[in-house]
Amino acid sequence: MTEADIQKLFKKPGEKRYEYFIKKVAESEEVFGLADEEGWALLGDDDDDTNILPLFPSTEFAEAFRVEVGFEENEVQVLDVNELLEWLDDMIEDKMLVAVFPNTELNGAVVDPTLLKADLMKELEKYDEEGRKIV
Secondary structure, three states: OOHHHHHHHHOOOHHHHHHHHHHHHHHHOEEEEEEEOOEEOOEEOOOOOOEEEEEEOOHHHHHHHHHHHOOOOOEEEEEEHHHHHHHHHHHHHOOOEEEEOOOOOOOOEEEOHHHHHHHHHHHHOOEOOOOOEOO
16 A cells, blocks of 8 residues: 555545445454553543544554654554454443544544444454455
């Protein structure tokens, strides 16, 4: 994926990036975020101090976000989609939110983990055990 491709997708509306994220993550069964030795990077909601976990559909988007937004102390980390689904349950209990594929202006779909889990599960049902699309 070229830098131009990355920037083109970052410019799409949050809803379109959300749809892209769901399809790409179901296909690859991986999701990407940023982390350092203390844990995964979080964004904050200034209104109510809610922790928001930014997630990306590929390492290229996570890396571009990391560099352009100033998360130099973090590294891109990969997470298996099944582990993410377990994390989402914990995030529901902790009243966290997920920033799905935010762009470098920190705009994106900020969703409840319940919605993200439901949408991912629905999309994952379209793939067989070998990762081939069946629908």
